Amino acid sequence: MNQNEALIDLCKACVQDAKLTAQQGWQKLILIAEVTSASVKAFGYSYNQQGACQLVSPSLDFDMDKLRALQQIMQTENPNGRGWLKCLIRISRAGDVGADFEYDDPNRWNHTPDNYKQRMAEYAAMPV
Template identity: 25%
Template sequence: MNIDPKYIRELEQLVLRCKDVVSEQNWEALAFVFDVNEGHMANSGFIYIGEEIIPASARITDDKMALSNKIREFQNAIFEACGHKFVQLLIQMNSAGKIHIDFEFDNPKRWNMGPANYRAMREQLRPVFN
């Protein structure tokens, strides 16, 4: 799949503007899952500071639609490249500037969290960069 790397850079810059990320200045890593449906988008995630794991959401206070709009644009670019729209998007980053993006095209619950799997998902989503 040939996708313009500008989307990765733009998503990274938008995530770094999110209120929860800005407020946790000592973060070491983060992970956000975006559920992307027709007419609706939601997200949840975690900020990692050492062994501490802080629940977080990705919202930009002064431009509430910027991240959602960029994700929709990215979803359309992926669709044009491969003919499929992702239903979930995972963004993982560390404070050293590494970023990993993953897609789910078929299972809209792949990275969903609930009482039964909340603790396991916190660790499963923790970024690991080698």
């Protein structure tokens, strides 16, 4: 499996996850994930047609190994052998996908009580 196939596999799992897609009329999903040697963490936001935002997280039975697999495949395919620290996956209901990967700043896409509203607006404005 190459990185494009791994990304598609992950995105398919996301749209099939009832907890991630629970928002009525969702149009866009944002999934932020952090993969370390010890753990895989993920959460995100769902946006509907009116732009209403809902905090989401994968179901307990979501296969988090899909995130680890994407990171490992990309690390293997990376000429310098580096793996990303975090990723931001964007998925539209129409099937469009976008992804950003952070290799240096472990605090990128961090959420705090002071910045979460700004982050929600930032993600809402992002194209898929």
